[in-house]
Amino acid sequence: MTGHTPAPDDADVGRPRTATDSAPAVPRWAGRWSAGTAQRLGLVLVGAALVVLFGSARASFYDQQLTVFPLLRDIAVFTVVGLSQLATMSIGHMNLAVGRMAAFSAMFMGIAYQQWHLPLYAGLAVGLLAGAAIGALTGWIISATGVNSFVVTLAMDFALLGLVSLTYSQLTTVAAFTAKPAGMDELRGYSMADVCVGNVCGSPAIPQILLFTIVAMLLVGYLYSRTRTGRELLLVGSNSTAARLSGVPVTRRVIGAHALSGMLAGLAGFMLAVTSGSFTAGIGSEFMIPSFLGPVLGGTLLTGGAVSVVGTLLGTSLVQVIRQGLTTLGTGLENLNIYLGVILLLALSTDRIRSVVSARRAVAHP
């Protein structure tokens, strides 16, 4: 992808063209798919093959209520986790504190519901603001000190771990905020079959919480593909020095990307708390590895400058389908983790292989 200027769309946003770049974009009808499109198509094919494979091994894999509904609910949560990491990956950074930021936001939501008695969406707004604030602080520290994002977010992870645990132990007796605002249980269990326009209702296999993911994908996709800010974020990821020399406010973009990451982590924390049942300090403790897995599998570069929102959904879906399929087949704990480890390795290798292939293409077709 690095050797091409891809056609911009919501799903695949490659290295941006600057104002001085006058080369025409490759048209969609050029007859060849971009590397990113081919990769996403590959994910769809592999995912579909696995669905057929698991389904033919056990018909219960197609059970709408017992398999598909919980599977889509997990995909909904972890896609937003992936988008959170994608926001920092777009500028070539990483956010190792993605799980703790989710816990931090969820803690504010829990306080909003239990102590301040706010309604569901007001509490969500409080938590998202808290997530954005802690993300912005992280971005500001990275910009102000020049220390690598790996180190800063790792430190932030430890700091938040202590802060969140301390707050829960001070404010609660059961290490969780258990107050449930009106609508929380419904959001957890309701599917699109409960949403009707006239006599037409949705599918009972699609959880309502998936709507949050769709909205997040649309907004993030729009940001990176249709706005100047999004293109500037990608330019910072491609080459921050070039971005600075081109007049891009790099510091503000770094803070913005981390704030977006924190806010999306907060949204994922909210979704997990809703699907689990309460706001606990343990929220997000499993987020870090899946946060990289989805975007990288989907074509987002670890080195920054290219993101894929739809790819993040597809990458996350593939991982969750494999996990759900293996669980449905009754695979033991050890085997389950071996298979998931192999997928992680493949995901990281794919990024490297793509870079090498792109570099060779660039040499062959300068």
Place this chain on the structure above:
Amino acid sequence: MKRSPVRNALFCAAVSLSLAAALTGCSTKGGTGAASDKEAADKIPLSAVKVALVPGGAHPYFQLWKTTGAKAKADFGLGDVTYDETAEWNQAKQNSLLTSLAARGHNAFGVFGVSPTDVNSTFADLKSKGFAVASLGSCPAGGTLKADFCLSTDVEQAAYKATQADIQAMGGRGNLVHLTGNNVDSNTQRRMAGVKKAVAETNGQVTLLTTVTDIDTDLQTAQKAVSDLLTAHGSQINGLVATAYNPAVAAAAAIKQGNLPIKVVAIDDDPKILAGISDGSVFATVAQNPAGQAYVGSWALSRLQSGQCTVRAPGAVVDSGSFVVTRDNVGTYDVERQTKTDRLMNDFKTSVLSCP
């Protein structure tokens, strides 16, 4: 390339409004999807009941569930009793595992919930699908139970008993340290409350020097924490009470190796701890009754799912028992535990369940 800020704002507003419309603008039927209720099961033969015993994750405590589950299947003529420990101490993964087991035909569930504050939602989901559900080994936090019954150790009571035994061994005075598991787990909070209660009853004769939490993840973590503790405060400590498995094993080994005059009261009956009691390096341990939980729990679940019995008071909480084991009864406590299991079975038949 420059986009209108107004257009951007309009796009964001449109997307946000579409969500609001989807959730509020349309009519809502209410729970017809995944949470839809099924009719309560009609009478089915015991051979059609497939019990799933699902701990929060892999842990030595649950190994007896596996063997006892197989025994229960044979003794009671059940269709199946499966043990699945792949939840990896994550509530979301446990939820996913439970629905997968249901999709595979299991219709009765004995669950050790990962998150005591969340597991009631899981129980409610399973109940709404017409399955028999028991909370085994741990009850949800908050005093509400949405499973049919809870059969578990009263963890606060067990910690209280262990601390009382330690205080007795210390001669009723001195400094005590509490070693335990995940601080942000409500069961840990209950154990801490049990220890504090017993210390408070000494009217200041015993001081709780410190409580070391989050050291039950694995044995190495516990060994390091115990080693650090003894290096820093070893001379001040008179008693160590461990209310989690790994700290208990680590404390027993460290005291034995250092030949220290610290009275250790552990939890569970790991062979290393029982050996420590025999050689005097461990004063006592509080054994629990996981086998009784799995055996009696499987029986009750099968009777509920088969329609032969109902729960007299839904949400009943039953203590599966905890036993202080010292050198005096290290050879005989298992008989006491078996007696407790027999009594539990009788209690379920006569007072917890109603079997017309």
